[in-house]
Amino acid sequence: MRNIRLTVAYDGTDFHGFQVQPQLRTVQGVLQEALRLITKEEALQIHGSGRTDAGVHAWGQVVNFVTRxxxxxxxxxxxxxxRLPNDLVIREAFEEPLDFHARFSAKRKVYRYMIDRAPYPNVFQARYAYHVPYPLNPDRMREATAYFIGRHDFTSFCAAATPVEDKVRELYRIDFEEKDSFLSITFEGEGFLWNMVRILVGTLILVGRGRLSPDDMPAILEARDRTRAGFTAPAHGLTLWEVIYQ
Structure with a gap:
C-alpha cells in the first residue's frame, strides 16, 4: 500500500464546496471519481486538509489517499x-509514510482574501475578488489586526452554527498587500473555524470604512457573541493558499 499526497488547485465557483454531497458537484467527489477510474479501486477514499465552502477557491489544498x-x-x-475538468488541477504529488493524513498532520494553514476597491468591478477578477467600491483605510485595518494575533477565543468570529465546542485558535500573522485597486489580506494560523476568515474580513472592512474602530476589537473578542462582529464577506474572495506540514 502507498500513501499519495496531492496539492490541488481549483476555482470553487461551480463546486458545491469540497466535501462529497449526494447529487452535487464537489471537489472531493470529482477527484475521487477520477482516482477510482485510474486505479480501478472502487473503495478508494481521499482525505482533505479541510473543507472549503461553496464558492471558495484553493491554490494549495492538500489531499491524500492510500492505493495499491x-x-x-x-x-x-x-x-x-x-481526466479532470478545467477548474480542478493537480499541481504536484508526493509519496508519504502511511501514517500521514492531510488533515491531522497539518501544522498551519494560510488563507488569502482579495478585495477590489476600484469604482467598477474588474471583469477578469470578478470571480476571485470581492468588489468594495468604497474608500477603505488600510492603516486602520492593519491596526485592528494586532488584536487578533496570538491565541484567542474566536466565538465572535465564526458561524453561529459552528459544531465544535473549542473555539480557541492561534493566529500567527495577518499581512496586507496592495497592488493597484486590489487589497489582499493573508491569514496564517494553526487552524480556522467555520467562516472565521470571512467574518474577520467583513469586520476589517467595517473598520476600513470607519464604521468600527480598531479599539473595538478587544470587546468584540471578549463578548464571544457572533452578533458583535461584522458581516460574513462573500465566499468568492477567499482562497486556501497553503497547508503547512513539517
Whole structure:
C-alpha cells in the first residue's frame, strides 16, 4: 500500500464546496471519481486538509489517499489532469509514510482574501475578488489586526452554527498587500473555524470604512457573541493558499 499526497488547485465557483454531497458537484467527489477510474479501486477514499465552502477557491489544498497502484509518484498529476475538468488541477504529488493524513498532520494553514476597491468591478477578477467600491483605510485595518494575533477565543468570529465546542485558535500573522485597486489580506494560523476568515474580513472592512474602530476589537473578542462582529464577506474572495506540514 502507498500513501499519495496531492496539492490541488481549483476555482470553487461551480463546486458545491469540497466535501462529497449526494447529487452535487464537489471537489472531493470529482477527484475521487477520477482516482477510482485510474486505479480501478472502487473503495478508494481521499482525505482533505479541510473543507472549503461553496464558492471558495484553493491554490494549495492538500489531499491524500492510500492505493495499491504502482503509478510512479511524478506521473500522478499527468494521469489525473487529463481526466479532470478545467477548474480542478493537480499541481504536484508526493509519496508519504502511511501514517500521514492531510488533515491531522497539518501544522498551519494560510488563507488569502482579495478585495477590489476600484469604482467598477474588474471583469477578469470578478470571480476571485470581492468588489468594495468604497474608500477603505488600510492603516486602520492593519491596526485592528494586532488584536487578533496570538491565541484567542474566536466565538465572535465564526458561524453561529459552528459544531465544535473549542473555539480557541492561534493566529500567527495577518499581512496586507496592495497592488493597484486590489487589497489582499493573508491569514496564517494553526487552524480556522467555520467562516472565521470571512467574518474577520467583513469586520476589517467595517473598520476600513470607519464604521468600527480598531479599539473595538478587544470587546468584540471578549463578548464571544457572533452578533458583535461584522458581516460574513462573500465566499468568492477567499482562497486556501497553503497547508503547512513539517
Amino acid at each position: 497502484s504502482r503509478i510512479p509518484v511524478e506521473k500522478w498529476p499527468v494521469a489525473l489532469n487529463v
